[in-house]
Amino acid sequence: xxxxxxxxxxxxxxxxxxxxxPADRWVYCKRGEIVCYENILVGRNFVVSFDKPIFExxxxxxxxxxxxxxxxxxxxxxNIIWRKKIKANAVSCRNDKVAVGVGKKVLVLNGSGEKxxxxxxxxxxxxxxxxxxxxxxxxxxxxxxxxxxxxLWKLHLKANLVRVGYAVAVSNYNDLILxxxxxxxxxxxxxDGIVYDVKFGDDGITAYTYGSKVKFDxxxxxxxxxxxxxxxxxxxxxxxxxxxxxxxIKSLLKLSKDLKPKSVKRLVKxxxxxxxxxxxxxxxxxxxTAIEELERLQLVVELPKKVYINEAFNVKIGYKNVLxxxxxxxxxxxxxxxxxxxVEPKMIEFPPVxxxxxxxxxxxxxxxxxxxFKVIVNARSSVGELSREFExxxxxxxxxxxxxxxxxxxxxxxxxx
Numbered sequence: 001x002x003x004x005x006x007x008x009x010x011x012x013x014x015x016x017x018x019x020x021x022p023a024d025r026w027v028y029c030k031r032g033e034i035v036c037y038e039n040i041l042v043g044r045n046f047v048v049s050f051d052k053p054i055f056e057x058x059x060x061x062x063x064x065x066x067x068x069x070x071x072x073x074x075x076x077x078x079n080i081i082w083r084k085k086i087k088a089n090a091v092s093c094r095n096d097k098v099a100v101g102v103g104k105k106v107l108v109l110n111g112s113g114e115k116x117x118x119x120x121x122x123x124x125x126x127x128x129x130x131x132x133x134x135x136x137x138x139x140x141x142x143x144x145x146x147x148x149x150x151x152l153w154k155l156h157l158k159a160n161l162v163r164v165g166y167a168v169a170v171s172n173y174n175d176l177i178l179x180x181x182x183x184x185x186x187x188x189x190x191x192d193g194i195v196y197d198v199k200f201g202d203d204g205i206t207a208y209t210y211g212s213k214v215k216f217d218x219x220x221x222x223x224x225x226x227x228x229x230x231x232x233x234x235x236x237x238x239x240x241x242x243x244x245x246x247x248x249i250k251s252l253l254k255l256s257k258d259l260k261p262k263s264v265k266r267l268v269k270x271x272x273x274x275x276x277x278x279x280x281x282x283x284x285x286x287x288x289t290a291i292e293e294l295e296r297l298q299l300v301v302e303l304p305k306k307v308y309i310n311e312a313f314n315v316k317i318g319y320k321n322v323l324x325x326x327x328x329x330x331x332x333x334x335x336x337x338x339x340x341x342x343v344e345p346k347m348i349e350f351p352p353v354x355x356x357x358x359x360x361x362x363x364x365x366x367x368x369x370x371x372x373f374k375v376i377v378n379a380r381s382s383v384g385e386l387s388r389e390f391e392x393x394x395x396x397x398x399x400x401x402x403x404x405x406x407x408x409x410x411x412x413x414x415x416x417x
Contacts, residue, residue, distance in 0.1 A: 026233045026281030031059045031197070037232065038281070041065060046078025053278070055238070056091050058128075062111075064093035068278055071100055073113070082113035092128045099129050106136055106145070119149035128164045133181065135162045135170075142170060144183060153183040160240055165200030169207075173240070176207050178220065187220030194244075196236035210236060238280035245287045246271055252294060255356060256322045259297045264290045291323070298322055299332070299379050299388050300360075308397045309367045318360040319379065321353040328352045328382040334363060340373045340394075342366040367394040 025037045033044050036054040040047060041063070052067040062081065063074040071091055072083035090101035096111035101124025108117035122138035129135065133152065134145040137159035144152045161171040167186065168179040176195055177188040193209030204217040208228075215224040235241060249268055253261060267290035274283035300318035307313055317334075321327050330350040337343045343365055350359045372393045379386050 026053075026235050026238075026284075027230070028053060028055055028235055028238050028280065029057050030234075031057055034059060034063065035232070039067070041074070043078055048074055048078055048080070058092045058098075060094050062093055062096060064091045064098045066091040066100075071098065073098055073109075073111070081111065084109075084113060089124045090127045094129055095131050097131070099127055099134060101125070101127050101136070106134060106149070117149050119145060121145070126160055126162050128162045130164045133164065135164050135168050137162050137170070144168075155179075155183055160237065161195055161198070163198040163200070165205075167200070167205075169198040169200075169205060171195035171198065171207070173244075178205065189216070189220060194237060194241060210234070210241070233281065235281055235284055238284070239278075242271075242275055242280045242284050242287065245284065246275065249287060249290055249294070252322055256294060256297065256320070259294075259300070259320060259322070261294060261297055264294050264297070267293060295323060296386055296388060299377065299386055301377050301388060301390055303390065303392060307367055307392060307394050309370045309394050311397070312364055312366045315363045315365055316360060317348055317363055317377070318358060319350060319353060320358045321355050324355060324383050326352055326354050330359070330379065330381040333378040333380070336376045336378070337365065340367065340369055340375070340392075342368065370394050370396050
């Protein structure tokens with residue numbers, strides 16, 4: 001059940017917002033001043049709490065909210081107009097009406113929560129409407145319906161985001177396409193990140209990607225690119241972004257079999273588990289940790305099983321590029337080993353390493369002392385720095401041999417007797 005807490009002053013509002021923004025909360029959606037911290041919707045002067053994380057909001061005069069199992073309509077002061085137990089795929093509101101994608105249907109509910117339209121269109125992936133037309137992204141393409149639910153046109157385009165204004169914006173991950181309201185393509189662009197929102201302005205449109213906003217004029221020319229920073233953990237379109245990350249690291253694991261990435265596989269398994277539970281933020285954290293671990297495993301150090309004091313041995317230093325298109329200016333630093341070993345060379349410079357390539361070099365090492373030592377091998381390159389810690393046990397060679405008596409031989413004691 002929703003709980004609404006009105007705030008009397010801006011100071012109280014600031015205190016409340018500070019309380020509900022701990023580091024462990026994820027933001028899956030935001031529109032303007034309205035930000036959703038997992039299951040908590042924060043407006044300018046109100047806070048609304050839900051049982052489940054909020055995956056999508058649509059803001060007009062009112063606010064439509066979609067969680068895992070509920071759709072609600074919230075008034076401008078944070079009052080609950082209605083709420084319903086609906087497992088929806090998409091939601092959009094305009095003029096006190098709410099369009100909801102439920103399975104293969106588009107439902108339209110009025111300001112009282114009563115159903116006024118139901119139309120079967122195919123599996124709904126995203127939708128938007130402006131009171132005159134509905135734009136629905138389905139598994140069969142983009143469909144445009146009039147206010148009565150009659151199909152006006154359709155295009156065989158895939159999309160995970162649609163927006164209606166004086167034109168129609170359609171996005172499929174990184175691709176942004178602008179259509180006329182009657183379905184003709186005006187232009188298309190490929191952006192650096194996944195598009196999670198599009199806004200129409202008087203002089204063009206602005207596309208919001210993860211970490212930046214890109215403004216286009218009417219002809220599709222880029223006017224401005226602004227980098228965005230957030231004071232919260234922002235994960236827009238979480239089911240899409242996290243699934244793509246899981247698929248990405250699964251393909252990377254195929255490329256890194258020889259690195260023995262068991263630790264990475266365990267992390268990916270955890271990520272999949274939380275993804276199925278729709279705990280997308282937790283899943284994403286495991287994926288990020290898995291990528292960090294895979295980054296570390298790219299630096300390969302092969303040690304012999306037995307090492308003896310004052311006896312030289314070779315260490316194989318290698319680097320396999322799994323994560324990057326190309327790694328340049330790669331230098332491996334072995335100076336930390338000098339505390340316990342004689343090392344030659346201390347620094348190794350490698351040529352550029354393209355994705356999937358491996359570079360190797362042998363290093364001669366002579367132990368100075370007996371014991372077990374922890375050493376760090378560092379690497380720096382055009383993509384950053386990384387370190388790996390290793391434990392080397394140095395033993396002293398035994399100077400005598402143990403003899404085994406063969407069958408029929410007498411021992412020294414037996415001979416003396």
